[in-house]
Amino acid sequence: MLLQARFEIAADLRAAGVPGPEGRAEGLRLEGLLPPARPELGGPIVLVWDNVRLHLTRGMREFIDKNADWLTVFQLPTYAPDLNPQECIWSLVKREVGNLAAADRSQVTRAVKRKLKQIQYRPDLVDGCLAITGLTIND
Structure with a gap:
């Protein structure tokens, strides 16, 4: 289920014109992706992230805090x-x-x-x- 949901989201991103691994996802904002994904996935969302700087921005932390009722984030060590x-x-x-x-x-x-x-x-x-x-x- 988790893998299927991930592939479906990736397909939606490609359909929306977001570059794949060979390109950079400039301007991609999880704040815009996650709320609509929640009803599609049928429940809370759990993200497991490494410590890439993008994941640690003030705006992303504020978004996570604001949506803590349905969004859980686990930070992995850098590598x-x-x-x-x-x-x-x-x-x-x-x-x-x-x-x-x-x-x-x-x-x-x-x-x-x-x-x-x-x-x-x-x-x-x-x-x-x-x-x-x-x-x-x-x-």
């Missing part, structure tokens, strides 16, 4: 791949496409999307990526 389940997911993807001899970027994109879709339907992999961090989800 903490061992605490970030997303690093494990990307590691699984890289194993699949690492030796791909692609003719163009679209072939790489298709391979990445295919692997992410496979992972989406393997909750045991997602759970395993969370388990190796030592973090837990409290219901």
Whole structure:
């Protein structure tokens, strides 16, 4: 569910013209993205962030404080791949496409999307990526 929601939000961002990882998301404001995403996701939103300066701005902190009833933010240390389940997911993807001899970027994109879709339907992999961090989800 979490992975699916993330991909859907990413697709919405691409459709809105926000550049992907190869470009910079200049002007992208989470303050505008998160409130509409909340009803789509059907509940509170939890963000797990590294300490990138963008995440620590006064405006972002004010936004988080103002919306604390539905928005929870966990700050990771500056560099903490061992605490970030997303690093494990990307590691699984890289194993699949690492030796791909692609003719163009679209072939790489298709391979990445295919692997992410496979992972989406393997909750045991997602759970395993969370388990190796030592973090837990409290219901």
